[in-house]
Each structure stands twice: as C-alpha cells, then as structure tokens.
Amino acid sequence: MKKYIAALSTTALISVAPHALASSTDLTVTGTITPVACTPSLSNGGIVDNGKISAKDLKPTLHTLVGKHPLQLTVTCDAPAQFALNPIDNQAGTGSTRTWFGLGLTDAGEKLGWFSVEIKNTIADGVVAHAIDSDDDGKTWKRTWVSSPGYLLSTGSATDPSTPIAVQALTMDFEVATRIARADSLTLTDEVTMNGSATFEMKYL
Template sequence: MIKQYFAALSATALIGVAPYALAASSTDLTVTGAITPSACTPTLSGGGIVDHGKLSAKDLNQDKPTTLPWQTLQLTVSCDAATAFRLLPTDNRSGTSDDNNDFGLGFINGDRKLGGYVVRIRTPIADGVAVQSLSSATNGNTWFASPVVSPNQLSAFGAAGGPTTPIAIKDLLADLRVSTQIARADSLDLTNEVALDGSATITIAYP
C-alpha cells in the first residue's frame, strides 16, 4: 500500500508540471477518531468455554433440531472509569447457522451446518444496581431493550425502567445464558465423531 501511495503522489506531481490545465488534480484524505482516557476489560468465567461433553448420535432428534441443556457463564467488565461502552460480538463461524441472529457451530462434511447457539444476557448489575440490556441494529444510532446478544447487533446497558439509552458503567456483572441446538440428525452424516466448533469474540467498543 505504501509503494502505491508514493507512486500516486509522483504521478500527480508529473501531471502538475504539464503545460495543460487539468481539473481535480488533488483530493483530501481525512483520518478521524478519538483516544479514550479510560479502558474496559471483559472477562468470562470458565475461560469462556461451554462444554457439552460427549453426545450420542442416537440421542439426537432425527426430524427436528435437538436443544441441549443451557449453560451459564458469568461476564464481568471492569473499566478504569465510568464508560458508556458497547459489546461488539463477532461470530468466528459466521455463515454456519441457519439463523443469522445465532452463532454457528461450524460445518461438517464440507458444507453441512451443524447447528447454532443463542446467547442471552441475564440479571445485569452495573455498579451494584440492576440495569436493562439494550441492543442496536443501527450501529448505535438507535437502541431497544433486548437481552439477546447477536452477531449482527451491538449490546449495551441502560437504567432499569428508564430510556433505552446506554449509560456509563465502571463495573458490570451479568450472566450469559448459552442455548445450543444441533441440526436435525437426518440432515447430518454422523458415522464419525463430530466436534461442536462454536467460537465467538466479544469486543469492548467505545461510542
């Protein structure tokens, strides 16, 4: 990229000394952003691992998805100072769930979707006070109350019973309830052992 950039500058300089008048011989590049004085660190209990152990293929539903027992992880977010942060979830197995709002479990046999899982926020506590979970499908322009953590949405937290506006928080404590579904067994080749391969990343984003 750097070599191309300097090549473009050289070409512009050569054109500039040509004897002909040219329109639009330059353009502007603007770089914006902000450095926040505080930082937030997220942590998940159990190393962020939901382990369903070994499942028998014969125990899966043949003609409908099989829902596994839900499990709960504890999410903590600790900030240097009160900050109106957002949670930005990324599905590292994007495109492997039948529902775009769920996180995927990976492919088996090349292109068969193994299933997916849903993540919901329960009992969020911010600085010792109960708060409500918020979601935004418009990159933070608008918010609505929802406990669902989706790879297509931002999550944040607002005052309980108050407006759906993210509030500044120093220390957050919440449960993440994870519900996993395996695709109907008659759509899968389960003659060999298959690993559930769900992976997601939750990043702290600042407004």
C-alpha cells in the same frame, strides 16, 4: 466524542494563460483517544462444554437442545465509560439459523447447529440495569434479552433503555443454549466435533 467536519472551500481563478485549472480533494483523518480502558472477561474462561452426545438421542426432524450453561460476562473500567460489545461469530455462515452463532460444519460440509446467548440479569455499578442492543451501529438502541451477531450490546438504565449509560463495573448473567440441527440433515457415521466460537469485541461510544 468530538466530531470534526472537513470544510470544503472553493476559489476562482481567471487566467489569461491557456492552461487548464488544477483540481484537488482533501483526505481528513479523525479519531479520539480515550484515557479510559475497559476489560471484558467471561467466567470459566468462556468455555461451554456439552460433553458427548449420542447420535441416537438427536431428534430426526427437529433441532435438539443438548445443553444450557450459565456464564457470566464482566466488564471492568478504570472509570465510568460508555461502551458496547460487538459479538462476532467466529463460525459465521455455519449456523442452522442466521440469528444465532454457528457450531461449525460436519466433515460432509453440513451445518451442525447453533448456540444462543440469553441475558438473564444485568448489574451496572451495583444497580439493576437492562441490556440493550443496536443493529444500526449505535444510532438507535432498544432493550434486549439476547446477544446476537451483528447487534452491538450495551447497557441502559432501568428507566431508559434507549441510551447507553456510563458504567465502571458491569456484570451480565448469560445462559448459553446449544442446539443440534435435525439429525436427518447430518452425516453422523463418525464423531463430529462442535466448534462454536464467538468473540465479544470492546467498542467505546
């Protein structure tokens, strides 16, 4: 990606007129239009259904794992491209832990729990690769086994996890684990609906 630097030039004017010198500043708008288009998708329409869980089966003083479900992420591009996915928690601030994605609130305003996304396998153009993430908007990357809100998710080679590689066809096998907060922190006199939601936004690097 080309980077454009706005040049600042200064001039001096000596005037015999008693008027003040005018000053100004420039606004420069830059960007790149890429000819490559990539489309992400999730198996099963991106839906994880944990069914109905009885309140009496929840642990009173510990979080309770109520389900683990496989899900596959695929990204298909017109041509090899460097890209990342930005995981956005659509229920931000509702997770019982800040690291993972929230499940929404109870009617009493209590944080219901969270779900995590573990990455089991990564295949880039038919070759084993590694998932990598960045918490500084792509300046640095490291290998990861999970996807978390606030961390860009990309793909590195099996030998160098520090740099995103260009990929045309990517698959990542996810395991989505759902956990409910300790039962003694929740009001469970009526049915409570889990409402976890995350968006994986495409970003071209």
